[in-house]
Amino acid sequence: MSVRLITSAADRRLLDESRGTRAMTWIMAIMLFLTVLAAALGLGTLSAATLLDRQLAGRLTVQIVEPVEHSREAQTVAAMDALHRLPEVVKATEVGRAQLAELLRPWLGPDGADPDLPVPAMIDVDLGIGSDAAVARVTHAVMAAAPAARVDRHEAWMSPISRFMNLITWLAAGLVLLMAAATAAVVLLAARAGLETHRDTIEVLHMLGSTDVQVARLFQRRIALDTLFGGVLGTALAIGTVVLIGVQLTALGSDLLGGLDLSSRDWVLLGLFPIAFALLATVAARLAVLGVLRRNL
């Protein structure tokens, strides 16, 4: 199926340009603005979720929950020794008492720094590969060295956030598809209205031997250009908005929200939306016009 966009100047004059209000351009600008925003949100959450998964996949926290201080310290040393012997462990760092007190401050206030408070010892572990088998081996070795140890995967704590981000990504993808469907529907209505407006001209063209494809080409070209111009405008505004939101997020300094970043590939993808929608509009216009014309003699 040919979707030729370029027609001669004479062909372009065939449809009376002054009759249309060119509302299509503005409608397409709004559609593309919303679509690109949804797509940017989806790409951002996808990148954040991927980053989070990558960061958390091999991270563990070992707690030595032992109320007797010297036993806790002995088990901590034993656990550290065991961890350092394991090839899966890239890094194992004991969290210092001062740092623990800082972490407890929101809940316990300055009492968290009380040396008599039996706070579990904590070891931050980074595994090269965060597979289930590796985690199981590490857990087994730590438990053997320190019976009071408890091993927690970071992944387990953060998985609701990761799931939420994935949900947002899918929701954004759904929105993009819905907007594409709505665009096709708008084009369909516009093409039918255009056919009605230019009914006399089309009838003359048919009587002179014009084919349905020739007539469809006139409409698809006009609708494609309206979509492209409106799309470029809407996409530019949406990209400006995304950049502005990005600046605001950076200013927040949040590690989690900092992951909502778009790669250069994502920006290129967003920039391709007007072209993709123009092609979609071209095909929708062609099918709509051919569908209507086929019902006439």
Added chain:
Amino acid sequence: MANIVQFENVGLRYGTGQETLSDVSFTLSTGSFYFLTGASGAGKTSLLKLLYLAQRPSRGLIRLFGEDAVTLPRKRLPGFRRRIGVVFQDFRLVPHLSAYDNIALPLRVSGVPESDVEAPVREMLAWVGLSDRVQAKPPTLSGGEQQRVAIARAVIGRPEILVADEPTGNVDPDMAERLLHLFDSLNRLGTTVVVATHDFHLLGRIPGAHMMRLDKGRLLDPTGSLRFPPVPLEDEA
């Protein structure tokens, strides 16, 4: 001479009303000139519509260029229509296109390169006396000028059949004669011409032309040679 058009027992009914055309049978020979006459409402325009494939008959057989036009697939209609030039009674010019662009339409529809469009269009404009109205748009043209543009558009593609519905209705006698001369010239080049007209004065201008007379949807004189002067029917007089 071979038949370019053949109608056999053709009937045409719009909706559920009475038949507009009934049992119409005739043949048109290639390269001949025909006048189609009849009172208003006799069915001339309907017959022409069947001829230029704007309408399919309710019954009967129509053969055009040796092929069955009744069952002709829709996708083959454009090819047939390009071989037929039509002057519509209401001109049907595209109002937002200039006289030049209106006349150029059949060539452009047929895919003639733009470089080969200008010369024949200007020649036709000169022929119909509109060289000074090249860029004029139909709403700014008089009825007669619009009719001349419509005629130029119909003949520019050198059609095999030219169908004209009251082509001289809005022009003065001099211009009517010039236009008829143009039709005659085309006819001499091999185009089969069918002119529907009320104007009995025109009939004598083309020697050797045939006349078909319609009355209440029936053809009275399918292949009659033109009589001079033709005797009008009571309701045509």
